[in-house]
Amino acid sequence: MAVKGNLRDFSVTQLLNLINLARKTGTLTVEGPNEAAWVSFQAGKLIYAQLGNEDGTLVGILVRTGRITAKQAQVIKSHAGDKSDKELGLLLINAGYLTQQDILAGIRQYIIDIVYRLFTWVDGFFRFDNDVLPPDDRIVMRLDLENIIIEGARRMREWEQLQEELPNLDMALDFIERPGANIRDVNLNVEEWKVVSYINPKNSIRQIMKANKMNELEIRRIVYALIQAGLVEVVRPPGMPLPPQARQVPAVDKRQQSSLVNRLIDRIRSL
Amino acid sequence: MQTVKMVVTGPFAAGKTSFIRSVSEIDVVSTERKISTEAERIKETTTVAMDFGRITVDDDLVLYLFGTPGQKRFDFMWEILSEGMLGFIVTVDSTRPETFREAKGILQTFRAYAPTPYVVAANKQDMEAAWTVEDLRIALKLDPAVKMLPCVASDRESVKKVLLELLYSILEDMEKK
Incomplete structure (x- = not known):
């Protein structure tokens, strides 16, 4: 039976710990606030991740991590035909456009960034499907989870602090x-x-x-x-409505308001 | 009979209950409970819903003072308490810098609820470890226009000064409009 639940009850940190300690193989699906993520593991190692509708192909990853430009990506795609990511990677290396290191570092960065983003999700449905792995043509990594969990937990604390400082992004x-x-x-x-x-x-x-x-x-x-x-x-941006509860001094005319406050002042002085 | 209210807010153990007790003509209707978490056990009890004090002005006018619960998990009460307030006072424990950031957050939250005048009371100024009002102003990043007042919440005269300054601000605010 798949491990499933809500991040409210079982956090991303706890999930990754479980996958690491139990050396699980399979794919974790997390439905976040606005998008979903799929993260795959083999024997407790992080091997692949994909976020929402993002282009998770090799070309998409290389653009996203700044290894190639969008224009170069277009050219590569038009010449790639139906080549798999692995074949395309070899082609780029053999043609001298990128080194193996460039490609692996780009994929590593992409995968880890997605996982770090998951740490900021505090609510959402998750499910772990045993033995479900990414398509064969994808280039996968084998990344230890311990350091990712430590760094993710640190970022989560930072996230919580920043959320406290800046609770409303609509300001x-x-x-x-x-x-x-x-x-x-x-x-x-x-x-x-x-x-x-x-x-x-x-x-x-x-x-x-x-x-x-x-x-x-x-x-x-x-x-x-x-x-x-x-x-x-x-x-507060112009036009942003005040909370409905926000009411000021009882709606009376200005002279009455001043008189009321002056009476309060006299009374407090006499205490 | 007309009633008006002011809200006394601030972080946990900032002195809100003492502040209200110092000037209320009735025994403060307090909702204090024993503290359940170790982390917050710097005093024996804390306010869980609100404190409630009263000052009768004359036959037609009564001022109510509402103290907000300090522990964060009761912050759902803040919005309810802020409804219709004339102004508010943010109390800060001048001896506990670890609470300054929270005080700033509470201040911003109340400003968002209602753009009414407010003052900041730098409480426990009689204690040796108290930060000066000037240092506190910088730590809280307060606008120079906001009044920050030295205060000892257990001292009636000190509390009166804070309330009067808030009332002066309310009056100035009315005259500007």
């Missing part, structure tokens, strides 16, 4: 005006500049994330750093 950002401070004088990396270029009270953090093709962890990390550095602040 917007604005620059903090400080005398003498100039964003141009701050050393930012390329990713941070990409985010900064979209900062505007009209753009929600989620919109900035999508415009930069980032995931929630990446955008939260950058925004958190910018907030910590005192460069930006979280603001």
